Amino acid sequence: MNAITSDIPAHVPLELVREDFPFVMGMTTTENPFKTMVPAIHEGPEIIYSTNFYPGYGPAWIPRRLEDLQALYLDTENFSSQGFSPFAMLIGENWNLLPAEMDPPQHTAYRTLLNPLFTPRKMQSLDDKVRLAAREFIAAFKDRGECEFMNEFAFRFPIVVFLDLMGLPRDRMEQFLEWENGLLHSMDIEGIIAATKSVCAYLREVIEDRRQNPVDDLVSFGVTAEIDGRKLNDDELMGFCFNLFIGGLDTVSTNIAWQTRHLAENLQDQRRLREHPELISSALEEMYRRYSAVTTFRTCIKETKIRGVTIMPGDKVAMPTTLANTDPLAWDKPFEVDLDRAPRHITFAYGIHRCIGAPLARRESAIALEELFSALPEFRIAEGAEIITELGPILQPRNLPLAWGEKRAAKVAPVKVETAVENVPEGKAVESSVASISQFLSNKLAAMEPFGKTIKLLLDGNAIVLDGNTNPPALHRDDVETEFTVIASLENFAKVLNKKLNPQIAMATGKIKFKGDMLAVMALSKLL
Secondary structure, three states, X not given: OOOOHHHOOOOOOHHHEEOOXXXXXXXXXXXXXXXXXXXXXXXXXXXXXXXXXXXXXXXXXXXXXXXXXXXXXXXXXXXXXXXXOOHHHHOOOOOOOOOOOOOOOHHHHHHXXXXXXXXXXXXXXXXXXXXXXXXXXXXXXXXXXXXXXXXHHHOOHHHHHHHHHHOOOHHHXXXXXXXXXXXXXXXXXXXXXXXXXXHHHHHHHXXXXXXXXXXXXXXXXXXHOEEOOEEOOHXXXXXXXXXXXXXXXXXXXXXXXXXXXXXXXXXXHHHHHHHOHHXXXXXXXXXXXXXXXXXXXXXXXXXXXXXXXEEOOOOEEEEEHHHHOOOOOXXXXXXXXXXXXXXXXXXXXXXXXXXXXXXXXHHHHHHHHHHHHHHOOOEEEOEOOOOOEEOOOEOEEOOOEEEEXXXXXXXXXXXXXXXXXXXOOOOOOOOOOHHXXXXXXXXXXXXXXXXXXXXXXXXXXXXXXXXXXXXXXXXXXXXXXXXXXXXXXXXXXXXXXXXXXXXXXXXXXXXXXXXXXXXXXXHHHHHX
């Protein structure tokens, strides 16, 4: 174990600390993580403490047992849902994703208000529109014998459905895709901030328009709805619309992608569903279980225990449905897909926070498969294709080349995996010494605007303090206590300054660790 043990809280058993938990935002793999990484995690402790899994590369507890996750979903006394997404904080605002980031009793009132929007009966009434959208996208590639499924269908089909529900224009799809990528798949904190601001500005325009001209869409519902005898305020409306925006643009795409990949790699299952389409709905439940891809988070608010391990107030706890749905104690042969299993999984969460859009997601997945089977002959992964999967709180294929008919090799250019190496800038390289790093930072700070944070660097135990409150920022003469501490070796930090090591990848892989908030991470990113 390479953890700097002095940085681990006293209540954390060192044998549970992991710096190599694989599902860290910004990293990618050419493996199928459900076949390799997930089973490997289940060979370890029932709960671990990852040093960099929480968004922003912070620490988090990760339980893997189904019964523990179910208990966590129900335990609103010891764990809070508030603030598990960074978006509002990053732009200096105070709204919460509604109702996802609300705790009882407020959550109950919001959920009661919104439940009628997504009943199974109401979602079935959308079938004709959803089916037409699927057919339109499939028609563009069905005669070609191949497609890049992510870009040509999985990312786009759910968006059309979402846009229609929200009353947003389809001709803005490319813009929404760009924002979605910036929000959920970028390692650049400045890029996340820019995307968040763009989405908020756009949604505020739509909200204001619906106040003047309400129509039959979800934004108008939010504007006209009342809770406790009053209309939703500006923060509540933003939290409601933003939650719909990120939910409608990403998780359905991910589910459809994994389901389609499974059928393309397991032709016996594909043939069975083609011959017995009445099995599609129940088969999807098994694929939802096996390929559950999303992790959310809770914050501990009262000291408690999980599996005998003390969890302290302020600790972040991951809710990895990926692991709970493959728990060997909960499922027989958990890593196999058994289309007859009909499992009661927690892919859509559990208890009061069960996903409100689950009925729509199910209909979209079922219709996608029905229309693919109707339009295409037996499809498979294109010969020679290399599939890249993004790791992190959402496990999402970045590309999925499919082929059908005569044998075809993948024509789509391979997706590049992020590299940690860049060109060394002109001029003298920074040496792996306190003096050389200090001189470089002093020169860099002198050309920067104040960033409002004091950052302590602990490089092989040597303290360098950066004062971002002065104008211009400067090195602090004293080793003072700060709210944000960066821990790294002199060698790795020098590599970052020399552009030989990408700073976000360094943080994702634990080569640079820190204690602090997302705003301090943003300041550090600017510096590096």
